[in-house]
Amino acid sequence: xxxxxxxxxxxxxxxxxxxxxxxxxxxxxxxxxxxxxxxxxxxxxxxxxxxxxxxxxxxxxxxxxxxxxxxxxxxxxxxxxxxxxxxxxxxxxxxxxxxxxxxxxxxxxxxxxxxxxxxxxxxxxxxxxxxxxxxxxxxxxxxxxxxxxxxxxxxxxxxxxxxxxxxxxxxxxxxxxxxxxxxxxxxxxxxxxxxxxxxxxxxxxxxxxxxxxxxxxxxxxxxxxxxxxxxxxxxxxxxxxxxxxxxxxxxxxxxxxxxxxxxxxxxxxxxxxxxxxxxxxxxxxxxxxxxxxxxxxxxxxxxxxxx
Numbered sequence: 510x511x512x513x514x515x516x517x518x519x520x521x522x523x524x525x526x527x528x529x530x531x532x533x534x535x536x537x538x539x540x541x542x543x544x545x546x547x548x549x550x551x552x553x554x555x556x557x558x559x560x561x562x563x564x565x566x567x568x569x570x571x572x573x574x575x576x577x578x579x580x581x582x583x584x585x586x587x588x589x590x591x592x593x594x595x596x597x598x599x600x601x602x603x604x605x606x607x608x609x610x611x612x613x614x615x616x617x618x619x620x621x622x623x624x625x626x627x628x629x630x631x632x633x634x635x636x637x638x639x640x641x642x643x644x645x646x647x648x649x650x651x652x653x654x655x656x657x658x659x660x661x662x663x664x665x666x667x668x669x670x671x672x673x674x675x676x677x678x679x680x681x682x683x684x685x686x687x688x689x690x691x692x693x694x695x696x697x698x699x700x701x702x703x704x705x706x707x708x709x710x711x712x713x714x715x716x717x718x719x720x721x722x723x724x725x726x727x728x729x730x731x732x733x734x735x736x737x738x739x740x741x742x743x744x745x746x747x748x749x750x751x752x753x754x755x756x757x758x759x760x761x762x763x764x765x766x767x768x769x770x771x772x773x774x775x776x777x778x779x780x781x782x783x784x785x786x787x788x789x790x791x792x793x794x795x796x797x798x799x800x801x802x803x804x805x806x807x808x809x810x811x812x813x814x815x816x
Contacts, residue, residue, distance in 0.1 A: 535759065538775065542792055549579070563597075659673065758779050764794060
């Protein structure tokens with residue numbers, strides 16, 4: 510676009526650099542601006558430029574489009590993209606997660622026993638995927654936790670039998686969902702810190718109570734231990750998400766009023782989370798040499814104004 514004064518070179522080469530240490534790349538913005546196209550293009554380019562590295566593209570948007578974009582079916586389990594040996598995709602699916610939970614042996618044993626206080630759990634879980642706000646964000650966060658834990662496990666695994674993705678790219682939901690997802694680590698870390706503090710202070714009292722009531726103290730200890738393990742993992746996620754060497758956020762927008770100002774608010778929120786955001790993709794741009802089309806020229810002038 511000839512009349513535009515761009516102070517920065519329009520490139521994402523710093524993302525594609527073979528020496529890049531980025532572990533997490535989030536691609537997000539307002540709905541309908543081309544987030545999926547941008548995240549897929551970014552993932553493909555990374556995979557092509559770095560054939561010795563493994564990449565995973567995760568869709569956290571409830572309205573998944575990765576299957577449509579690649580022309581092959583993806584689900585909650587990572588699956589290789591056809592034609593690329595080092596790129597896999599998956600789509601976070603709350604319904605599939607709930608079905609897995611319901612079909613697990615432990616849950617079936619509990620729900621089939623009428624004397625068990627959890628016997629009504631199955632019917633509750635039937636509506637979980639649609640009635641619980643933020644379940645998509647929670648499941649996305651669980652996926653992040655899984656990969657953080659896999660990192661730690663693979664440090665001690667010298668066999669190379671496990672796939673350890675070098676970089677995970679997120680095709681995120683529209684802005685509001687994404688911000689809730691990014692708030693989860695800090696919120697959970699504070700909450701778990703308080704819970705674990707209470708367990709340290711009142712644990713002995715609970716042990717005495719459970720002992721006098723002939724209840725299993727080991728289960729209580731197991732729960733507290735798991736909570737502390739989760740806190741360690743969440744703390745590591747927090748640490749990685751605010752490290753610009755490991756995490757970055759690519760904002761996607763179009764050169765229009767609403768998209769521009771939502772992107773500005775998004776950038777401000779990300780900065781308040783101490784998250785690195787140094788790239789903005791502007792989609793659907795027209796060029797001035799299309800002046801033979803009056804409607805195109807009018808739109809180009811509007812885009813120029815907002816750029």
